[in-house]
Amino acid sequence: MQLAAGRAPWFxxxxxxxxxxxxxxxxxxxxxxxxxxxxxxxxxxxxFALGFNLLLGFTGLPSFGHGAYFGIGAYAFGLLQLKLWxxxxxxxxxxxxxxxxxxxxxxxxxxxxxxxxxxLLTIAFGQVFWFVANKWHTVTGGExxxxxxxxxxxxxxxxxxxxxxxxxxxxxxxxxxxxxLVGLWRLVHSPLGRILSAIKxxxxxxxxxxxxxxxxxxxxxxxxxxxxxxxxxxxAMAQQSAYPNVMSLHNSGFVxxxxxxGGGMVSFWGPVIxxxxxxxxxxxxxxxxxxxxxxxxLVFMAMVLFKPEGIAGIWQEWRGRLARRAAAGASGAAALSxxxxxxxEAV
Amino acid sequence: MKLFEATGxxxxxxxxxxxxxxxxxxxxxxxxxxxxxxxxxxTTCFNVLxxxxxxxxxxxxxxxxxxxxxxxxxxxxxxxxxxxxIMNLFDDYTALDNVLVATPRVRAQGFNPWRDLGADRGAQxxxxxxxxxxxxxxxxxxxxxxxxxxxRRALEIGVxxxxxxxxxxxxxxxxxxxxxxxxxxxxxxASLRRHLTIMIIEHDMKFLFSLADRISVIHWGQVxxxxxxxxxxxxxxxxxxxxxxxx
Numbered sequence: 001m002q003l004a005a006g007r008a009p010w011f012x013x014x015x016x017x018x019x020x021x022x023x024x025x026x027x028x029x030x031x032x033x034x035x036x037x038x039x040x041x042x043x044x045x046x047x048f049a050l051g052f053n054l055l056l057g058f059t060g061l062p063s064f065g066h067g068a069y070f071g072i073g074a075y076a077f078g079l080l081q082l083k084l085w086x087x088x089x090x091x092x093x094x095x096x097x098x099x100x101x102x103x104x105x106x107x108x109x110x111x112x113x114x115x116x117x118x119x120l121l122t123i124a125f126g127q128v129f130w131f132v133a134n135k136w137h138t139v140t141g142g143e144x145x146x147x148x149x150x151x152x153x154x155x156x157x158x159x160x161x162x163x164x165x166x167x168x169x170x171x172x173x174x175x176x177x178x179x180x181l182v183g184l185w186r187l188v189h190s191p192l193g194r195i196l197s198a199i200k201x202x203x204x205x206x207x208x209x210x211x212x213x214x215x216x217x218x219x220x221x222x223x224x225x226x227x228x229x230x231x232x233x234x235x236a237m238a239q240q241s242a243y244p245n246v247m248s249l250h251n252s253g254f255v256x257x258x259x260x261x262g263g264g265m266v267s268f269w270g271p272v273i274x275x276x277x278x279x280x281x282x283x284x285x286x287x288x289x290x291x292x293x294x295x296x297x298l299v300f301m302a303m304v305l306f307k308p309e310g311i312a313g314i315w316q317e318w319r320g321r322l323a324r325r326a327a328a329g330a331s332g333a334a335a336l337s338x339x340x341x342x343x344x345e346a347v
Numbered sequence: 348m349k350l351f352e353a354t355g356x357x358x359x360x361x362x363x364x365x366x367x368x369x370x371x372x373x374x375x376x377x378x379x380x381x382x383x384x385x386x387x388x389x390t391t392c393f394n395v396l397x398x399x400x401x402x403x404x405x406x407x408x409x410x411x412x413x414x415x416x417x418x419x420x421x422x423x424x425x426x427x428x429x430x431x432x433i434m435n436l437f438d439d440y441t442a443l444d445n446v447l448v449a450t451p452r453v454r455a456q457g458f459n460p461w462r463d464l465g466a467d468r469g470a471q472x473x474x475x476x477x478x479x480x481x482x483x484x485x486x487x488x489x490x491x492x493x494x495x496x497x498x499r500r501a502l503e504i505g506v507x508x509x510x511x512x513x514x515x516x517x518x519x520x521x522x523x524x525x526x527x528x529x530x531x532x533x534x535x536x537a538s539l540r541r542h543l544t545i546m547i548i549e550h551d552m553k554f555l556f557s558l559a560d561r562i563s564v565i566h567w568g569q570v571x572x573x574x575x576x577x578x579x580x581x582x583x584x585x586x587x588x589x590x591x592x593x594x
Contacts, residue, residue, distance in 0.1 A: 007466035189463050191456040198437050198448045205435040208397070209449040209510050210423035211457065219458070 008189040014269050015181060022174055026167060034283070037238070040170045042279045043177050044235050049258045049271030050184055051227025056256070057264040057271075058188055059220040060200030062119040064252055065126020069225035071133060071247020073099045073232025078146035078242040079139070088152040088163075092233050099229025102129075104222045111218040114203065126252055133244045145243025149236050163237075173234050180227060187223075188268060196220050254278065257300050263312025270312040277311065348411060350375040350544050351514055356405035358395055358568075365391045366568045369405070371546075373514070378536075378545045380559035382552065388568040389548045390432055393518050396546075397429045398422040409514070428512035430503045432519045432548075436491045442502055443487040446474040449509035474509065481505040481535060497528040504535065514544040521551045529554055556580075 025039040048070055055061050076098035080091040110121040133140045140146065154161045154172055163169045187193050199206045199216055207213050236242040245251070259265075262274020278296070285292035307314060351373040358366040365388050373379050381389050394400045396407055398419040407415045414422055437445050447453055452470050456462055464470065475487055481501040486494065491502060500520060507515055520536070521529045529551060536558055539545060549555040555562065556576040564572040564585060572582045579585050 008463055183460075186463070187460045189465060190460045191453050191462060191464050192458055192460045194444070194448055194453070194464050195457050198440070201437040201439050202435055205431075205437065205506065206448075207419045208423055208429060208435070209506065210420045210451075210454050212420055216457075 008185070010182070010186075012185070014272075015185065018181070018269075018272055019174075019178055022177070025170070036166045036170055038279065038283060040166060040173055040238055041235075042276050043170075043173055044231050044238065045255075045258065045275040045279055046272050047177050047180050047234070048228050048231035049255050049262070049264070049275045050181065051224045051231065052255045053259050053264040053268075053271045054184060054187070054196070054227070055220050055224035056259055057266075057268075058193065058200065059196040059217065061114070061217060061220065062256075063122040063221070063224070064119050064256060065122040065124070065129075065249070066225065066228055066255055067249065067251030067253075068126040068129035068247045069099050069103055069228035070232035070235065070251060070255075071242070071244070072102055072129060073229030074236035074239075074242035074246050075133060075140060075146065075232075076229070077233035077236045078149045081149060081152065082146065086150060086152055088154055091152070092230070095233035095236075096226050096230050099232070100222055100226040103225030103229075104218070106225075107218040107221040111214050111221065114217075123249070123252075126247070126249065130244060130247050130249070133247055140242075140244075143244060145241055146236075147241050149240045149242065151237055151240065169238060173238070176230070176234065180230065184227070185268065192216075192219075257296070260308070261300055261303050261310050263310025263315070265313075266309045266316060267312035270310055273311050349373060349408075350377075350410060351546070352406075352408045353396055354406050354408075356392070356395055356402045356407070358391060358400060358402050364568055366395065366402070369565070369568070369570055371396075371563055371570065373544050373546055375544055376540070377560045378540045378547065378558055380555040380562040381546065381548045381565055382550070382555060382562060383565040387565045389565050390518055391568075392565060393429065393516055393546075393548060397427060397516055423510055423512075426511075426513035427516065428507035428510045428514075429516035430507045430518055430520060432522060434499055434503050436499060436502060436506065438492040439490065441488050441490055442478055442483055442494065442498075442505075443471065443474050445491050445502055446477045446505050446509040447471065449506045450474060450477075451511055454510075477505050477509045478502075480508065480538075482531060497524055497531075500524060500528070500532070501535070508539070512543065514546070515539065517545065517547040517549075519548050519550060521549060521554055533558060 022039065022043060026036060029036055029039055052063070052066050055063055073095045077091050077095040080094040085091070106125045110118055110125070113121060134143060136142070151163045151169055154163060161168065161172070163172050195206070195211060195216060199211070199213055203213055232246065235246065258274035258278045259271050260274070261277060262270035262272065264270035264274065281296050282292060285295055289295070303310060309316070349372045353369060353371045356366055356369040357364070369392055371379070381392065383389050391400065395402045398417050398421070401416040405415070406413060409425060409427060412425070414425060437448065440448070447464065447470055450470060450473055452473060453464065478484060478487060481504050483498060483501055483505060486498060491499065494502060500523070504517065504520060517536070521532055524532060533554055536545065536547070540558070547555065547559070559576055561573065561575055562579050563570050564579065572579060572584055574582065
C-alpha cells in the first residue's frame with residue numbers, strides 16, 4: 001500500500017467526512033428508511049475491519065480467524081461485568097487486555113509463518129476459541145452465551161452519562177471509534193506503520209536492513225486483535241449479550257470480505273467503505289431475500305476476479321483518470337497558447 | 348587483525364555439498380572480489396556470510412566478534428549490508444521510502460506508533476543524500492517498480508548503503524546492465540571503497556579485475572585460487588578456464 005508522501009494531516013478529509021456523516025446520522029437515518037442501531041452496528045464493524053486491515057492490508061498477513069478476537073472481547077467484557085466489577089472503563093479496558101494477552105499468545109505460535117500456513121494457523125486457533133466458547137458452559141454459557149450484559153453508564157467521576165438508549169450508546173461508540181480511527185491513521189504513517197508495510201512488500205529485504213520480522217508480525221497481530229477485542233466489547237454492549245456466533249468462522253469471513261470489497265488492500269479507508277457496504281447490503285437485500293449472502297458472495301467473487309482493489313480502488317482509478325485528463329487538457333491548452341503566441345509574433 | 352574473516356565454512360543441502368572448507372578474509376578498506384562459474388556456490392557463500400543460511404561448520408568473525416549463525420538482522424545491526432543478485436526492493440514504495448526505511452534513524456524508531464515519518468525532514472534529507480550518492484537524485488518520488496533496470500540496481504545498492512554499513516556485500520551488481528550502466532556502477536563502487544570495505548561477487552571480469560584488491564575464485568564450492576588481479580591473470584587454472592582472459 002503506497003502511503004502519500006510528506007506529512008500526513010491529523011484529520012484528513014475522508015476522516016472528517018466519515019465522522020461528520022456518522023455524527024449526523026440521528027438527523028437523517030430515519031428519513032432514508034434506516035434506524036439508529038444500524039449506524040451503531042456499522043461503526044463497530046468499521047472499527048473491527050480497520051483493525052483487521054492493519055494486519056491484512058498493511059502487513060500482508062492473512063488472518064482468517066480474526067472473528068475469535070472480536071468474540072473474546074465480547075465475552076471478556078461480559079464476564080468482567082457480570083463476575084468481577086460492573087464498571088464501564090474497567091470492563092472495556094479489561095476486554096482489550098484479555099484479547100491482547102490471548103492474541104499475544106497465539107501470535108507466539110504463528111508469527112514465524114506467512115502465506116497459507118499463517119492463514120491456516122489463524123483459522124485453527126479461531127476454531128479453538130469458538131469451540132471453547134461453545135462448550136465451556138459454566139463460564140461462557142455455552143450455545144446460549146452470556147445474557148443480561150448491561151449498558152453501563154460512562155462515569156467520569158464528576159458526571160455520568162447513561163448509555164441505555166441506542167442514541168446515547170451510539171455517541172459513546174462514536175467517541176471511541178474516533179479515537180481508534182485517529183490512532184490507526186497515525187500508526188500507519190509512523191515508522192512502525194512504514195516498517196509493517198515494508199515487511200508486507202519484502203520480508204527478506206526488511207530482515208537484511210536490520211528488522212526483527214517476527215517481532216513486528218507478532219506486534220501487528222496483537223494490535224490488530226486488540227482493536228477487534230475493543231470492537232467486540234462494544235458489540236456485546238450494543239447487543240447486551242455475547243454468544244458463540246460472534247467468534248465464528250462466519251464472522252471471520254465477513255471481516256475479510258468487508259476489507260477486500262471495500263478496498264483495504266489499496267486504501268486506509270477501504271474497511272470503512274467495506275463495512276458500510278456489507279451491513280447495508282445485509283439489511284437492504286435481507287428485506288427481499290434470505291439468500292442475501294449469496295448475492296453479496298457473488299459481488300465479492302466479481303470484485304476479486306475483476307477489481308481486486310475493491311471499491312476504494314475503483315475510486316482511486318477514476319480520480320487518477322480525471323487527473324490525467326485534466327493534465328492532458330492543461331498541456332494541450334499550454335501548447336495551443338504557445339502556437340497562438342508564435343502566430344501572433346509572426347504576424 | 349582482519350575486519351572480516353570466514354574460516355573453514357561448509358554448507359550442505361541434503362546430500363549436496365555446496366560449500367567445502369571456504370576461507371575468506373578482508374582487511375578494513377579492502378575490496379575483495381569473488382568469481383567463479385555459475386553454480387559454483389558464490390551466492391550460497393554470501394548467504395552464509397550474511398546470515399541467511401547457518402553454516403554446518405566453520406566460523407565467521409566481523410570486527411573481532413564471532414557472528415557465525417546470527418540472524419540477518421543481527422548481522423545488519425553490526426554493520427554489514429548486502430545487495431542481492433535478484434533484486435530485493437520495496438516495490439510499492441518510492442525510491443526515497445526504500446532508502447528511508449533502511450536508515451538506522453528509522454530503525455531506531457521502529458516501534459514508535461506516533462511519529463509522522465513523512466514530517467521527519469532530517470530522515471528525508473539523509474535518505475535523499477544516499478539516493479544522490481548512487482545517482483538517483485531527482486528520482487525520490489518515483490515508485491521503485493517504475494524505475495528502469497539500471498536505476499533499480501542503483502537503488503538496491505542505495506538501500507544497502509542507507510543502513511550505514513562498515514562492510515558491504517554486493518552480489519553481481521552489474522547483472523543485466525549494459526556497458527554504460529556498468530561503467531557508472533564501476534565509478535560508484537570506486538567511490539564507495541574510499542570509506543567502505545567491500546566484498547563483491549561478479550561475472551564481469553573486466554569490472555572485477557579493475558576494482559578488486561584481491562580476488563578469490565570459487566568452484567565446486569571450494570576456493571581454488573586467491574590473489575591479486577595480476578596474480579590471478581597468471582594463475583594456471585584461471586587461464587585454462589578462460590576467466591582471466593575475459594579480464
